[in-house]
Amino acid sequence: MTRLVHLGLGNFFRAHQAWYTERANALQPEDPWTYTAFTGRSPALAAAMTAGGDRYTLIERGASGDSAMTIRAVAHSIPGGDTDAWAAALSEPELAVVTVTVTESGYGAEPSGAPARLLAGLAARRSAGGGPLALVSCDNLAGNGEVLHGAVVRLAEASDLELARWVEANVTFPSTMVDRITPHSGDPLTVVTEPFSEWVIAGGFPAGRPAWDEVGARFVDDVAPYERRKLWLLNAAHSTMAYLGLLAGFETVDQAWASPEIRATVEQLWGEVRPVLGFSDDETDAALAALRPRFANPRIAHRLEQIARQGREKLAQRQQAIMATRVEAGLPPGEACQTTIAAFEDVVRKGQFRVD
Template sequence: MESIKLNAQNLSKFEAKVAIPTYDRSLVKAGIVHVGIGGFHRAHEALYTDQLLHKSGNENWGICGVALLEFDQKIYNTLKDQDGLYTLIVKELDGSLTKRVIGSIVEYLFAPENPSAVIEKMASLNTKIITLTITEGGYNYNEATKQFDFSNPLVQQDLEHPTKPKTIFGYLTQALKLRKERGQKGVALQSCDNVQGNGHMLQNMLLSFVKKAEPSLLEWIQKEVSFPNSMVDRITPATSPADILNLKKESGIDDAWPVVCEPFKQWVIEDHFANGRPAWEEVGAQFTEDVVPYEKMKLSLLNAGHSVLGILGALRGYATIDEAASDSNIADFLKLYMDKEVTPTLGDLEGVDLESYKKSLLERFGNVYIKDQIDRICSETSAKLPIFILPTINAQLKGNGKIKFAAFVIAAWAIYSLGLDENGNPLVIKDALADVLHQKAIAAKKEPKEFLSIESVFGDLKKSEVFVDAYRKSYHDILKNGVERCVLDLNNEILNKI
């Protein structure tokens, strides 16, 4: 099949093949500025917004997508060339594909190219909400100090050159300063990242920066700006060349960067918006006064589960998450970790069938059509584990609970950070702390506890004798016997006690 380039001019040509926007995109105004227009945003918030735009009366809730980093130039160029359009491909559990073209991103900006344009857009009267997917590491939070990390060179640059910012905090500060000076209303700053209390985290980190950068702005922000917490959930693997090629062959759509995802999606949001909001609840989002129980469950089970499968699967030589999830020993390990160590820390989850949720996670992880790359899941693990796994460890230690499975995962990560799987093949380690992790991993070969001395990741965990003993034993066991044997032994040890 001959393919046709995806753009606004050609959009109607795809109507017989896939679902397309039926609303008039020329009438849509960007009431939302979103920073971080990667795959997850385009499979999640942009989809919800696209669905809402199909309902009349929502024309003021389009999205202006901001590519924040130099690294993001490719996605910016793609959206610019395609008039903000892209194809969302849902890979169903039976292998079928559900495709639709999304039209909710009606503007797009590349921050490094024109910082002032981004600041002005954030300060625009039309902008009511600024949403973020900047990854767990984007919040500039130091796990050891529990504070904003002012030693970050980019932060220092933002303090010295405020009108040419590099970080999200520099951009937000300058935009909010303009809104105050112009006598405008504030905005809602809404994190859509996998961070517990993500709204509170954003608020605390931004106010820490503002206190030093623009202290006179603090009182206005506290009065005029809201920071709703939210829980987001949809597995969205990296788009592969095969996905792009298949879309061309099967649907005739030449899309330089479609998005693939699983069928499941969830969005739970605290209803705290300073300047109005879209009626996302009309298209499946859930608004609540307290999102904490939902996000704690999701981060500790789904996100932590991904990391468990990723780290153990990487050492075993697997390439994708479904391969790791189909290994019955690793799957049993994950189930026992969720049941014995995570579940006791979650408390009462009113209205949530926890057993069904955990069962559904194993099914989702095992979706053979998603092919989520393990090196993607393991990227930036130093920013993920303090959020996904350390809270479970700390809660269990505080209550004299079980930590063997979590200690095993940390030990496996220390060995993973040496850079080789168990077959001697090199691992691709993508992490801001890659050099530090590797150095500490080498030191851990003599004394495993050395790996726990990375305070920005582990805090004071190395002071817990209970944890260190379990971790050290797992470390030596993995090196001696390998992941498969150790996982099987640990599973049997726990199961035989039941």
């Protein structure tokens, strides 16, 4: 019996939501929760997972060594194009939770987008007399639950008002903040990730859920402060290292972090964020203490060129938002933020990388 469905079978899901579920199942082995997982588009990973008995190895790659575990929380891996299997999975009476990792681009209104696919599954569930469930976005979108809710309901209202009313009455859309760096491994049955992981969740689960809270997931009333903490501490630091690092000839985060000058600018950035972040000094210190070894890990190759892409959009949410909040609080904009923006413009002028 699978009480979980996932849309977007890939490395991040297998390193994050499936990993949390595997560990929760270890606490109650007599009543495990398992996934029926669908790929986004390509059938290749589903075929590889099926051939491997739907088991894979998760390797946590720390600076000093690896640890590995077998993940069994995925019971069935199915190509995303199998619409009959999708409708059947969403119609299962026992289904309680659908998680989603399709990246930001997957939230459009096209028929192949996540909202349309989810709505088709919900229509099948309603026709089959299925009960309530939670749809949980785990993508890096601010207010991702609200975004998914709005996208699904708008599509329903445009085609079937009764279905839209059923969705509003029977489906919840919790918001989440997720964090775990998971590079591409090349082996479909091996997922490599960093030791650190975080999952913050706000919202209800009307049909139940795994005991994720007992294995590190944090349930809160409002996920927005944690999204901002990640954006302004982790992501803004990534932008600083990306543009200063590319100008200095570095390729990866650990190389940039090893530079005393770049590391000092990141620490200065964190000092600029601290008074406007909205967390206590103790909680901010704990978050920074977790970030420093992540950045220094030489065995997780997080490429600066990848981080640097879509720079104008990212800087607006990171450095420019920090600067605006500081000015609103009566503080100067912040030198480290300005240094990062200047470095971005310098990278654009040099034309070595597509970053804007």
